[in-house]
Amino acid sequence: MEVRTRIAPSPTGYAHLGTIYQAMFDFCLAKKAKGKFIVRIEDTDRARFVEGAEEVVFSALEWFGLTPDEDPIKGGPFAPYRQSERLDIYRKYVNLLLEKGHAYHCFCTKERLAELRISQEKDKLPPMYDKCCLGLSADQIKENLDNNMPYVIRMKIPKSEVIKVHDSLVGDIEFDSNLIDDQVLLKADGFPTYHLAVVVDDYLMKITNIIRGKEWLPSTPKHILLYRFFGWEDSIPKYTHLPVILNADGKGKLSKRDGHASVDFYKKEGFLPEAILNYLSNIVWNHPDGKEIYDLKELEKAIDINSPKIINITSQAPRFDLKKLEWMNGEYIRKMSDEDLTKRLEDFLVDHPAPEIIAPLVPLVKERIKKLSDFILLTNFITEAPEYDMEVFKRIKVENQKDVLQNIYEELQKMEKPWKSEVFEKTFKDLAQKLDIKAGDMFQLIRVAVSGQLVTPPLFESIQILGEEETIKRVASVVQKYPLFD
RNA sequence: GGCGCCUUCGUCUAGUGGUUAGGACACUGGGUUUUCAUCCCAGUAAUCACGGGUUCGAAUCCCGUAGGCGCUACCA
Numbered sequence: 001m002e003v004r005t006r007i008a009p010s011p012t013g014y015a016h017l018g019t020i021y022q023a024m025f026d027f028c029l030a031k032k033a034k035g036k037f038i039v040r041i042e043d044t045d046r047a048r049f050v051e052g053a054e055e056v057v058f059s060a061l062e063w064f065g066l067t068p069d070e071d072p073i074k075g076g077p078f079a080p081y082r083q084s085e086r087l088d089i090y091r092k093y094v095n096l097l098l099e100k101g102h103a104y105h106c107f108c109t110k111e112r113l114a115e116l117r118i119s120q121e122k123d124k125l126p127p128m129y130d131k132c133c134l135g136l137s138a139d140q141i142k143e144n145l146d147n148n149m150p151y152v153i154r155m156k157i158p159k160s161e162v163i164k165v166h167d168s169l170v171g172d173i174e175f176d177s178n179l180i181d182d183q184v185l186l187k188a189d190g191f192p193t194y195h196l197a198v199v200v201d202d203y204l205m206k207i208t209n210i211i212r213g214k215e216w217l218p219s220t221p222k223h224i225l226l227y228r229f230f231g232w233e234d235s236i237p238k239y240t241h242l243p244v245i246l247n248a249d250g251k252g253k254l255s256k257r258d259g260h261a262s263v264d265f266y267k268k269e270g271f272l273p274e275a276i277l278n279y280l281s282n283i284v285w286n287h288p289d290g291k292e293i294y295d296l297k298e299l300e301k302a303i304d305i306n307s308p309k310i311i312n313i314t315s316q317a318p319r320f321d322l323k324k325l326e327w328m329n330g331e332y333i334r335k336m337s338d339e340d341l342t343k344r345l346e347d348f349l350v351d352h353p354a355p356e357i358i359a360p361l362v363p364l365v366k367e368r369i370k371k372l373s374d375f376i377l378l379t380n381f382i383t384e385a386p387e388y389d390m391e392v393f394k395r396i397k398v399e400n401q402k403d404v405l406q407n408i409y410e411e412l413q414k415m416e417k418p419w420k421s422e423v424f425e426k427t428f429k430d431l432a433q434k435l436d437i438k439a440g441d442m443f444q445l446i447r448v449a450v451s452g453q454l455v456t457p458p459l460f461e462s463i464q465i466l467g468e469e470e471t472i473k474r475v476a477s478v479v480q481k482y483p484l485f486d
Numbered sequence: 487g488g489c490g491c492c493u494u495c496g497u498c499u500a501g502u503g504g505u506u507a508g509g510a511c512a513c514u515g516g517g518u519u520u521u522c523a524u525c526c527c528a529g530u531a532a533u534c535a536c537g538g539g540u541u542c543g544a545a546u547c548c549c550g551u552a553g554g555c556g557c558u559a560c561c562a
Contacts, residue, residue: 008562009562010561010562012561012562042562044561044562045560045561045562047560047561048561048562106560110560113559113560117559121487124487124488125487125488126487126488126489126558127487127488127558127559128558150560152560154560170490170491170492173490173491175489175490176489179488179489179558180489181558181559184559184560185560186560187560188560189560191560193559193560193561193562194561194562198562213556214490214491214492214555214556214557215556215557215562216556216557216562217490217491217556217557218489218490218491218556218557218558219557219558241491243491243492243555244555244556246554246555248497250497250554250555251554251555252555252556253555253556279498282498282499282510283498283499284498284499285499286498286499286500286509286510290499290500290508290509290510291509291510292498292509292510292511314498314499315491315492316491316492316493316498316499316555317491317492317554317555317556318497318498318499319497319498321497321498321511321512323497323511323512324497324498324510324511324512325511326511327510327511327512328511330523330524334524365523366524367523367524367525368522368523368524369523378522378523425520428520429520432520438520439520440520440521441520442520443520443521444520444521446520447520447521448521453521453522454521454522455521455522455523456521456522457522457523458520458521458522459520459521460520
């Protein structure tokens with residue numbers, strides 16, 4: 001049987017990193033088993049619907065190279081892949097449930113439900129629907145329907161049953177059906193809830209393996225029950241519930257609120273998609289050799305569809321550690337060829353004022369940047385005249401800085417062009433000796449005069465890119481204005 | 487509150503009855519380097535949540551407790 005996995009993101013306006021995390025495992029499993037990876041859009045919540053939001057998800061997946069085999073755009077044998085376009089299908093299956101007596105009409109108002117909840121909470125009872133409408137007669141239902149009363153369809157959960165869920169990571173888990181609420185399956189607006197749609201679609205789309213976040217574990221018994229109600233027990237997919245990624249302080253799920261959940265953030269910061277994927281897998285899985293840097297193919301190798309766990313990952317919820325991601329991203333940058341890095345930087349810095357200087361700068365910055373955006377911080381003094389700050393000069397422990405700068409200026413003017421590295425170095429080492437200051441301080445002073453910064457790529461190479469003329473001009477302006485900088 | 491899951495250095499993890507409890511990030515110190523970074527070396531850091539068992543022996547097995555997270559919507 002063909003292995004088919006899927007992600008079912010809801011278009012909320014941004015691509016969540018958790019979606020990518022989940023998609024990565026679904027994708028790898030499908031690839032490993034030579035099956036199919038499917039994207040289905042769960043746009044059943046009209047209140048939260050955001051126009052154009054699904055494109056955000058698609059482009060994020062593409063950025064990470066997690067290309068689906070079937071999706072709403074390219075279609076597939078089980079189209080449509082957008083739930084809002086499958087309403088008649090859900091309706092049909094709800095009717096089936098109604099006929100079989102596994103679901104019922106509920107005409108309770110939101111107000112009544114709210115009051116019910118409040119009183120249950122007051123009595124320290126679990127907040128659940130009281131099955132009020134379950135006792136309605138066929139005539140009453142018909143009358144309400146004829147009067148166009150709004151209604152939802154609820155699932156009739158059987159009493160006192162043990163519902164067994166098998167998860168490939170956790171094992172067997174038992175749930176008491178008395179503690180499961182009569183879940184709404186079809187909302188008043190005719191849209192299905194997640195629970196109905198997910199079961200119907202996964203069945204019709206022949207999904208064999210569900211890899212999703214652990215937040216879904218408590219609702220899995222409802223899904224199992226639905227498979228049973230429909231008579232699809234033989235088609236229950238294999239569940240793998242992934243640990244939820246927590247935010248940095250461990251106090252909750254990684255969320256939009258702390259700013260580190262959106263794929264867009266990482267793209268803007270200049271993180272590399274392959275490094276992010278590496279990090280995302282590394283927080284729950286270890287390479288058998290113990291190495292930290294590996295690509296998706298290596299994760300794929302570790303997946304075994306026939307082993308009980310499928311993939312041997314931890315079941316603890318990890319915290320998100322941006323520092324480690326940054327380190328990892330730096331590792332990827334360093335092992336990249338200069339040509340590749342140049343290309344990435346050119347793509348990233350589309351608005352760069354002087355794109356021709358990116359390539360020559362790459363070898364100078366490659367070991368100094370952790371993400372692509374660091375490039376700007378490190379090199380913008382080349383395209384832009386720096387703003388000087390006396391505090392920066394004060395960090396260099398040299399007396400009579402103005403005199404020294406004057407000397408530097410004179411030497412630069414005397415030096416034969418084009419400047420040569422050895423000559424440059426010898427000239428200023430000699431000058432340092434003559435003025436009785438440390439060579440290191442001498443070069444630091446030149447660095448600050450030229451860049452306004454204490455930290456830059458290698459001095460001489462930077463100056464070469466800057467040009468002799470511009471260098472002299474900058475030093476001259478420093479000599480002139482020193483110490484009037486604020 | 488109820489239900490479920492989880493609990494090894496600050497963080498991510500290795501570890502499946504006998505290890506000086508290993509690695510990575512972060513941090514600290516040293517070396518290389520005209521700055522920074524890279525690279526190399528070293529170090530700090532977990533009485534394996536706690537309490538009971540079982541066993542010659544437990545981070546590893548069992549029971550209990552506590553804490554954390556998740557779910558508890560006509561959201562997914």
